[in-house]
Amino acid sequence: RKEVEQDPGPFNVPEGATVAFNCTYSNSASQSFFWYRQDCRKEPKLLMSVYSSGNEDGRFTAQLNRASQYISLLIRDSKLSDSATYLCGERGTASKLTFGTGTRLQVTL
Amino acid sequence: DAEITQSPRHKITETGRQVTLACHQTWNHNNMFWYRQDLGHGLRLIHYSYGVQDTNKGEVSDGYSVSRSNTEDLPLTLESAASSQTSVYFCASSANSGNTIYFGEGSWLTVV
Numbered sequence: 726r727k728e729v730e731q732d733p734g735p736f737n738v739p740e741g742a743t744v745a746f747n748c749t750y751s752n753s754a755s756q757s758f759f760w761y762r763q764d765c766r767k768e769p770k771l772l773m774s775v776y777s778s779g780n781e782d783g784r785f786t787a788q789l790n791r792a793s794q795y796i797s798l799l800i801r802d803s804k805l806s807d808s809a810t811y812l813c814g815e816r817g818t819a820s821k822l823t824f825g826t827g828t829r830l831q832v833t834l
Numbered sequence: 835d836a837e838i839t840q841s842p843r844h845k846i847t848e849t850g851r852q853v854t855l856a857c858h859q860t861w862n863h864n865n866m867f868w869y870r871q872d873l874g875h876g877l878r879l880i881h882y883s884y885g886v887q888d889t890n891k892g893e894v895s896d897g898y899s900v901s902r903s904n905t906e907d908l909p910l911t912l913e914s915a916a917s918s919q920t921s922v923y924f925c926a927s928s929a930n931s932g933n934t935i936y937f938g939e940g941s942w943l944t945v946v
Contacts (some may be wrong), residue, residue: 740851766940768939769877770937773934820882820884821865823879826874827876
């Protein structure tokens with residue numbers, strides 16, 4: 726089993742829709758979690774960290790469920806510019822990040 | 835502005851040749867990483883370093899080596915390039931455990 730798993734999608738949603746992605750992890754000792762956004766042929770860029778209490782940044786909300794070992798990303802009022810691949814990452818006791826394969830989102834008119 | 839840069843950005847090489855991809859960061863970060871990204875596999879860790887003279891193997895280290903002679907640079911060497919090493923390579927760095935990892939713009943390598 727992969728350490729971090731994501732549904733590759735693509736998720737095709739109309740502009741204005743709400744969409745949610747989940748990401749499961751296998752390492753119960755994982756210390757911290759992140760969501761990265763990656764545009765086509767570009768480097769991943771940090772979207773948000775995921776805290777135990779959950780966190781929100783504008784239209785984006787991230788949640789952590791340690792009991793079921795998954796993190797989620799909710800995007801409200803989707804924009805065309807949200808079209809990208811969303812990567813979840815987890816960090817164990819070391820500083821290295823392990824990533825899922827990414828979930829592709831396509832927002833359409 | 836501090837940054838992380840990779841070179842070359844694009845390279846085509848022949849099977850069997852030695853190739854070195856450079857990574858340079860100006861943030862004075864202790865931690866540096868090399869990932870490769872392939873369709874269906876996502877980002878996979880090749881090698882990483884927590885400081886000068888420290889190197890560690892990642893998930894897919896076979897055929898690759900790194901050296902860390904200073905804080906700023908972590909060059910990745912493909913000892914004898916193989917077609918299976920055709921990929922996009924991303925260098926990344928972070929200050930300390932728990933801090934954000936920042937990625938370079940990537941190096942597109944094609945082995946023919």
